[in-house]
Every structure is written in C-alpha cells, then in structure tokens.
Amino acid sequence: MAQLIKLQDYVSRYEQDIFRYPGQFIRLKKENYEGIKQQWLEQKEQDQISPIVEEEEVDKKKGFFKKWFKKEEEDDQFETVDHAISQLPDDENELKRDFLDRIFQFQLKWASSTLHEVSFLDRIYETDDQLKYFLMRFPDTFLLYYQPIFKLNKALLEGDIIMVTPTSIQCIYWLDTDDESVVYEAVDQRKWKKRINGEEKSIVNPNIALKRMEGAIRSILNYHEIDYTIEKIVLSQNGVIQYNHSPQQTHYIDQSTYETWFHNQRTTSTPLKHQQLKVAGALLEHTQTTSINRPEWEDVEEDF
Template sequence: MGQLIKLQDYVSRYEQNIYTYPSRYVRLKKQQWERTKENWENEGLDASNLLLPSSSGWIEEDTEKPLFFQKIKGLFRNNQIENQSVKEQEEIIKSLEDPLQFSASFEHKPENVDELKRQFLDQLYRFQLKWASSTLTEKSNFHTKFYFEEKLKFFLQRFPDTFLVLYHPIFLLKKAPVEVEVILISPTDVWCITFMEEENSAVFVGSNDRFWLKRNQNEEKKVLNPLLSLNRSERIIRNIFKLHEIEIPIHKLIISRNGYIDYPSAPFDVKFAEGRNFEQWFQSMRSLKSPLKHIQLKCAESLLQYCQTTSIRRLEWDSSEES
C-alpha cells in the first residue's frame, strides 16, 4: 500500500516527522498482517470482532487510548513534565503515544487468503485516513466521502509501501491557496498525475487549445485541457525543489484506465497511461522494489512545508490543560 502523507489541507502525522512515520507504517503493516493471518488460520476471527458499516460509511472508532491523557495528567500533577524543557516534554509524550495501535476487524469471516487480504487492506485504508487527518493533539474536519474515493484507494492499495502520496494537496503560495493534482513520490521519481476517465472506451483528442474533444459512439463534446492544471502543479513542485536544491526526475502523467488518448503532437514531457498501455505502466511501477530513499523523504519534507493545514485542537488536550 502506498502511504498517504497529505490529504488536501488536512493535518497529517507525516508533517510532524517525515523521516519517522514511513518506516513506522511499514512495520505496522507487517506486524498486523502477520497477526491477522495467524488469527485467521487459527480460526480466531469470529463474531466478537466484526465491524459493521454505518449508514454514513465505514466509521472507525477513535483508537487513541483514554488512558493516555490520564497518564499525561498524572505526569503534570507529579511535576514530571512541567519542569522539563519543551524538547524533553515532546520526547516524554511521544514515548507514551502508541502510533502503531491498530486492530483489524471484519464485516464477515474471510473464506480464503485473498478475501482476508482484501478486507485487511480495507481496514488499513481507513487507518491511513486517520493518520492523514489527525495527530496526537490536532484533528481536521474529515469528510466521509474519502472512505469511498476510488482513485485514492487506487494509489493506497495497489502501489508499494515505499510510494508516498499527496492527494490533491493545497499549497499556500504568496498567501494564496492553490490545489494541485495528485503527487506520487517513488524512490526514484516524482509523478504529477491527473485522470481523464468518463464512460468506457471514450476517446480524448488532445491539442494545445484550452479544450480537448471527447468522443464516444453517440456524441462529441469539449472537455477542459488537463495539461492546464497539470503544468501548474508541475511548476509548483519544480520551483520548491529548486529552492531546496533537490534534483530528481519529475514526470507529468495523464491516466485514462477505461479510455484512450489521441494526441500525436503531445509535448515530450507528458506521459499517457491509457487503454493501450496502462497495464504496462502500472506493472512497471509495482515492480519497483527499491526501499525508501533519503532523497525521496527530502522531497516529501520540502513539499509538506508549503502545504496548507486546517485543523482544530483536540478537546482531550484542552481538558488536560485545564486540569
């Protein structure tokens, strides 16, 4: 699974320490999968740990331990935190937090390993959304539509663990918010990605104009040129990397999994993954077995510095401070 390090303008745990959380995530996934698979093989999954969908979608109960805040209050009462430096206070708090707390539960008992894996990935997907919309002390107003966001699931469930995803992040440039396309950071490249997907077998005819043509069996209509937003996104990324002296290949990609793109005179720096070559491109990405690299984390850190974040302080912390 790819790692969601930024979701629009939501607060993200990766913003706190991009050099720590990616490896924690990989360790979490491995530990929980081994534990879940072992329980399933020993028939440990029963009706006592099923999770049912609510009317508004899959809602995971907040797993932050209430005892955590009781521990913090106790340390304040005993002056074990109050007399420490800010850095020492942060280290004490981090030592109490269990960022790997995660328990898989299922809507029904999986019949085979493939079904077990699918349900496990769905559970982990919801857990990732939590990491990408809250921290220990803050949380963002989460929109439940992301539980069902197919394109987001595509990046998180079908790419390797070493791929970092910024899903339509909002950059704050010269005090103006700018939402960009999907940014995928692999160990070797950075991809700026947009989608052109409507009905099956639609053909998109590219040009340098403001609008492209979309053709199907019944009609022909104009659609906004996707390169307008893709070029803007790529420029923002390139300028940030230049400022931080980062050199890494940046690709612009248009994906159309259920359609085709016809653009004979396309710019040389634009790539297409559509009906005729999508699987080839996709498998080449999945086969990249390189571990996380320092330059990759540096790319993520530089981009996160310019992302807008909208969040509120957790009520638990306000009540803790009042106590």
C-alpha cells in the same frame, strides 16, 4: 499499499516527522498482517478438525476480526478496530482485501489527525474510489498527496494527485471513466475533445493543470536546493487518448499502455530513499493545514 502523506488541507502525522512515519507504517503493516494471517490459518485448521462447532465457538468465529491490530499506548500506532465480520475469509486473497480495507481507515486517520490536533474529515473520502485506487494498488514506498493545497508566495494552489516514488515525483491527471468507448483527442494547448457514444464535447487540456503542478513543485524543490525528477502523467485506464505528440516529460497512459505501466508501478522493489523522504518533507512544508486542538488537549491547556 501507498501511504497517504497529505489529504487536502488536513493535519497529517507525516508533517510531524517525515523520516519516521513512512518506515513505521511499513513495519506495522507487515507485523499486523503476519499476525492476522497466522491467526487465520490456525482458525481454518481448527475448523477442519472440528467442522461441527457449538454456539460459543460460532460467536468466537464471528469476532475473529474484532481486534485487527495490536493496542499500543501511543496514539500514532495502529489501534484496535472494533469491527466484526460474519465469517472467516475463504482464501488469502480475501483476507488481504479485508485487511487493506481496514488499513484504509487508518490511513484516513493518520492523514487527518495527530496526537494533539485534528481536522474535520469530509466523509466523502471514505468512499472515494479514486483515492482507494491510488492507495490500495501501489507499493508501500509510494507517498501520495491527494488534492493538496500548496502555499506559494502567500498564494494558495490546489493540486490534484502527486505521488513521490523512490525515483521521481509523479504529477497525475486522472481522466478515467467506466465507459471503454470514450476517446480523448488532443486538439491544441487549451482544449481537448471528449467523444463518447456519438456525443462530443470540449474539455480543458489536462496539461494545463499538470504544468501548474509541476511549476509549484519545481519552485519548492529549487527553494530547498533539491534535485529530483518530475514526471507528468495523463491517465485513463479505460479510454483512448489520441495525440500527435506529448509535451516533454509527459506520459499519456490509456487502455493500450495501462497494463504495462501499472505492472511496472506495482512490481517496483526499490525501498524508501532518504532523498525521497527529503522531497516529501519539503513539499509538506509548503502545504496548507487547517486543524484545531483535540478537546482533551484544550482541557489540559486550560488547567495549565
């Protein structure tokens, strides 16, 4: 599961210590899943031994997932989830899906609050399928910036999707649609054509936004004297992209190449790198953050 480092202009745990939180997330995720899997196996075994259970045991079963994570004293740990489901997962794949759904909620919390500050999270992100896709389908070592707002020379620049991997920065423009009959045709430097069900319309060339993102990121890296590969990706899982040639360091991923690209992304086994975290920290340093003090900390300050 990729890590949500920055969401729009919300305050993020990762801004406090980029060299601490990515590794901590991976460790906590592993520890909690192993504990829950063991509990699930024990409950399944118990059900096989005693298929007829009393009403009290049914209540216990319903509350199996009421406490997903260990309760920690510090607010920056995975916390107790007060949520129950009606029955145990039937298999481990279902268990994993349920587990990731719950961690997704923690990702949103970590990307919109710290111990002292909080941002007002737009609830639309809780059901954002695109955000869930990039978080749930990629490795733990991929660090995601989702619609970040960069501050460059007193100007604000809105980004799209940026993934900092152990080997490169991926600037991604999402072109996806549920309709597999859609065709995107690269026309010129300013526009593309989108054809679907016999209808055709012009859209802005995705490379314009990608080039703008690349320029912002490159200026930040140059400022910090960091050398890191930047890739640009136009992504359409279901559509077809027609083009004569792609710009330098730009990959067009459509239905014909998606599975290979996705497999390569998913199966990467490269661990977190120091240089990667250094890059992630540099980008965070130049993002906009809008937040307020948590109410309890305002009370403390007033007392002081």
